[in-house]
Amino acid sequence: MTQAERPSSPILADPADRTDAWPWALRGDRRACTAGRRCARLAVAPPRASTLLDPPARPVVALRPQVYGALMNLSAESRCAGVAQRAASDPRAEPAGALVDGAAPTFGLEWDLRTDQLRHDTAGARALGLETDGNGETGADFLARVHPADRAGLRAAIAAATPAKPTFCARYRLEAPAGQRVIQDQGRVRFDAAGSAIAVTSVSADVTADVAAHADHSRRLDLLVDVMDRLPAMVMVLDTELADVRVNRSMSRILGWSRFDLEEQDPLSLWWPQPRLREHARATLVHGGAGTWTDLPMMDHDGNWVDVAWSSASLPDGRRVALGIDVREQRCTERRLAALxxxxxxxxxxxxxxxxxTDAEGRADYVNDRFYRTTGLQPGSALGEGWLDALHPDDRANARNVWREAVAQGRSLRLRYRLRCADGAYRWWESRARPITDPDSPDAKPAWFGAASDIDELVCTREALEEADRQKDEFLAILGHELRNPMAPVRNAVDLMQTHRLTEPQLAWAVGVIDRQTRQMDRLLDDLLDVSRIIRGKLHLSPRVVDIAEVISQAVDASRQQLEARAHQFQLDVPDAPLYLAADPARLAQVLTNLLNNAAKYTPEGGHIALQVEARPGTLVLHVRDDGDGIDADLRASLFRTFTQGQRRLERTGGSKSGLGLGLAIAARITELHGGRIEVDSPGPGGGATFSVYLPRTDAPAPERAPAQCAEAPAASGELSVLVVDDNRDAADGLAMLLTAMGHRVQTCHSGAEALAVAGGERLHLVLLDLGMDDMDGFETARRLRATDAVGRPMLLAAVSGYGDNRTRERARAAGFDRHLTKPVSREALAQLLCDAAAVGAREDGPADSGETGQGGPE
Structure with missing residues (x-):
């Protein structure tokens, strides 16, 4: 039988022993394949391609080429002959196990091919399950124990021996009492002179445990390889010379290089084509420390650079394992963040x-260059709380406390302070800051972002405007005072003339004209001061539950002259049942008066004006209708703004139609303070207009005891003694003449000193005292009057002044005044004041409670 015709030797190795078991093994496989071919010639399984990830394992006889080399260095013939001789002389003798380094249990056998008898030593008999004498086993019996799949291979291995090459190797599975065993034979065939095989002697090793260990190791190795291939990261195993480099599949997938590309060429040259980069990669992979990551961009198959971060570590056998992470997305994000x-x-x-x-604790960690250019400080000095050093010393403590409180509470901040500039001057700045929360960590303290603006010009402008507003208020107060002072004697003169019966028609007409015009001037002054109070937010109400009929009566009486002057046909429609609302009756009457006067102003002579009261659930609506000029649509949008005027006309019949443009604005604001609103409707020019006032209704008030009626004013017997003190002689004399005509005993003084002298000499029921006198003002005079013996006597002290603002009223009350009247004082106000004085004089318990009355409403 030729060598080509002889059957191949059996290979009982596990399928995982194939040389392609590591699909990711690149360089170094060729050496493993060479060793595999060498073992195949010895009729044994080729060794598996060892990996640098394998842990050290006990050598396996059937799988380690170095064991075969040690055995082949000996004479197979002498070894087999020695075993056979010892077995023939002493069947119980144990064969020397040194031939296989003691790696596995060994035994010897001799098979006489002529008689088909087998002789075993004691270990062999025990392994084969025979009697100790070993004489009952034949070759046929032995082959029956061999696994059917391995019998042909064993026969072929023996048959392949020749006299020139009588040795053979074989591995097969053998049935034994303890179960199936794997036997490794190294034997020799003896031939006779004719070249026929006559006997077989062998040294057999039980390698069952080694095969099982190798199979388990292969399974573990396959699992490790599978894990490495499934990792998304790149794994590379290399020696220190980079001659043996192995990679996982992720590395081929990411970079695009196939196994064959990397087997045919140096992979480092493919990944890093430039020598400088290649040397840098070599140093990083071979000498890098564990846990240290280094960016090593790599060239992929398409010539693109891939951002990869590598970290390497040493293995116990001196080689290294490197882990690479594809950081392209991370680096792209970092570049975008850097650009942002x-x-x-x-x-x-x-x-x-x-x-x-700032950080979560409120310490500044970034301040832009604008701060340093403004303050002239060194860059970086504002970090932490260094920015406080640039603030005005008087502002630092407040700024620190406000900022720390905002940080502690996590709320937005708005703060003003003075900042020292590079020229040494301080300027006003305003900082606004808000917390920046992390939506992924809602419980974490927020960082802060803020901006500071230079508001010095704004602050200076505002201070200038406030100063101008203060001066305007003072001017209006002085204007009202100066205009009311000359109006007061005129008003007193008119009232005095009206106490007498005027028989001359022309004189009666003149008195009526003066009366109407002074009332108009007084109303204009009130409007001017009211709008000033509205702008400053100092217009206050004194609400009470009132019947709307009472308010309408006051408004109609106040507008009667305007309505009658141009012969308007006025219609009043009020429900019979009382309707109540919580309102300041004087101010609400002012609203209706303004609307009625406005209707009279813009309605031609003989036109129609109507006031209708409509009761709705929870609401009271007052409609003022006219058939006058109407209102253009463009004007309606701004009709209730201050200083808005209708169309100016040159006609002066019944008075100017322009006015100051304040009446409707004041009416709208007073209505809003009552919780209501005003709406206007007009079809256009010539179609008339309807103003509707919407006010909230309220329930009827609880019954109250009717107030005591004022006693009749004493007659000319001089029962009331009145002192008038005013440095304006016309005003003092006119008021004194009016009071005398009303039947009272009156004295006049033109200074505070004179008043004190008169008050100390006799009892006074009422003192009317001007506030703006030169030598001693009314406040000081009042304090001294209250400090004299007259303080124990019933006396009513009333301030009469052109100033009607709240501050003046408060000062007057503090100085001891019981009442405050604004010039000019009407006859009605004087009559009420005389009633109060009479009531005070009739009591024994001292002066009346403090109160206020007069033409001007409360500010």
């Missing part, structure tokens, strides 16, 4: 404001 940061910093350094960020 550059953009933010560019914006932050360009804007005129100071921009800053």
């Amino acid at each position: 940061e550059r953009r933010f910093r560019t914006m932050a350094e360009t804007v005129p404001d100071i921009l800053f960020t």
Whole structure:
């Protein structure tokens, strides 16, 4: 039988022993394949391609080429002959196990091919389950124990021996009492002179445990290989010379290089084509420390650079394992973030404001260059709480406390302070900051972002405007005072003339004209001061539950002259049942008076004006209708704004139609203070207009005891003694003449000193005292009057002044005044004041409670 015709030797190795079991093994496989072919010639399983990830394992006889080399260095013939001789002389003798390094149990056998008898030593008999004498086993019996799949291979291995090459190797599975065993034979065939095989002697090793260990090791190795191939990261195993480099599949997938590309060429040259980069990669992979990550961009199959971070570590056998992570997305994100940061910093350094960020504790960690250019401080000095050093010393403590409180409470901040500039001057700045929360960590303390703006010009402008507003208020107060002072004697003169019966028609007409015009001037002054109070938010109400009929009566009486002057046909429609609302009756009457006067002003002579009261659930609506000029649609949008006027006309019949443009604005604001609103409707020019006032209704008030009626004013017997004190002689004399005509005993003084002298000499029921006198003002005079003996006597002290603002009223009350009247004082106000004085004089328990009355409403 030729060598080509002889059957191949059996290979009982596990299928995992194939040389392609590591699909990711690249370089170094060729050496493993060479060793495999050498073992195949010896009729044994080729060794598996060893990997640098394998842990050290006990050598396996059937799988380690170095064991075969040690055996083949000996003479197979002498070894087999020695075993056979010992077995023939002493069947119980144990064969020397040194031939296989003691790696597995060994035994010897001799098979006489002529008689088909087998002789075993004691170990062999025990392994084969025979009697100790071993004489009952034949070759046929032995082959029956061999696994059917391995019998042909064993026969072929023996048959392949020739006299020139009588040795053979074989591995097969053998049935034994303890179960199936794997036997490894190394034997020799003896031939006779004719070249026929006559006997077989062998040294057999039980390698069952080694085969099982190798199979388990292969399974573990396959699992490790599978894990490495499934990792998304790149894994590379290399020696220190980079001659043996192995990679996992993820590395081929990411970079695009196939196994064959990397087997045919140096992979380092493919990944890093430039020598400088290749040397840097070599140093990093071979000498890098564990846990240290280094960016090593790699060239992929398409010539693109891939951002990869590598970290390597040493293995126990001196080789290294490296782990690479594809960081392209991370680096792209970092580049975008860096671009955004550059953009933010560019914006932050360009804007005129100071921009800053802080950590969760409120310590500044970034301040833009605007701060340092403004203050002249060194860059970085504002970090932490260093920015406080640039603030005005008087502002530092407040700024620190406000900022720390905002940080502790996590709320937005708005803070004003003075900042020292590079020229040493302080300017006003305003900082606004808000917390920046992390939506992924809602419980974490927020960082802060803020901006500071230079508001020095704004503050200076506002201070100038406040000063101008203060001066305007003072001017209006002085204007009202100066205009009311000359009006007071005129009003007194008119009232005095009206106490007498005027028989001359022309004289009666003149008195009526003066009366109407002074009332108009007084109303204009009230409007001017009211709008000033509205703008400053100092218009206050004194509400009470009132019947709407009472308010309408006051408004109609106040507007009667306007309505009758142009012969308007006025219609009043009020329900019979009382309707109540919580209102200041004087102010609400002012609203209706303004609307009625406005209707009279813009309705031609003989036109129609109507006031209708409509009761709705929870609401009371007052409609003022006219068939006058109407209102253009463009004007309706701004009709209730201050100083808005209708169409100016040159006609002066019944008075100017322009006015000051304040009446409707005041009416709208007073209505809003009552919780209501005013609406206007007009079809257009010539179609008339309807003003509707919507007010909330309320329930009827609880019954109250009717107030005591004022006693009749004493007659000319001089029962009431009145002192008038005013440095304006016309005003003092006119008021004194009016009081005398009303039947009282009156004295006049033109200074505070004279008043004190008169008050100390006799009992007074009523003192009317001007406030703005030169030598001693009314406040000081009042205090001294109250400090004299007259303080124990019943006396009513009333201030009469052109100033009607709240501050003046408070000062007057503090000085001891019981009442405050605004010039000019009407006859009705004087009559009420005389009634109060009479009531005070009739009591024995001292002066009356403090109160206020007069023409001007409360501010």
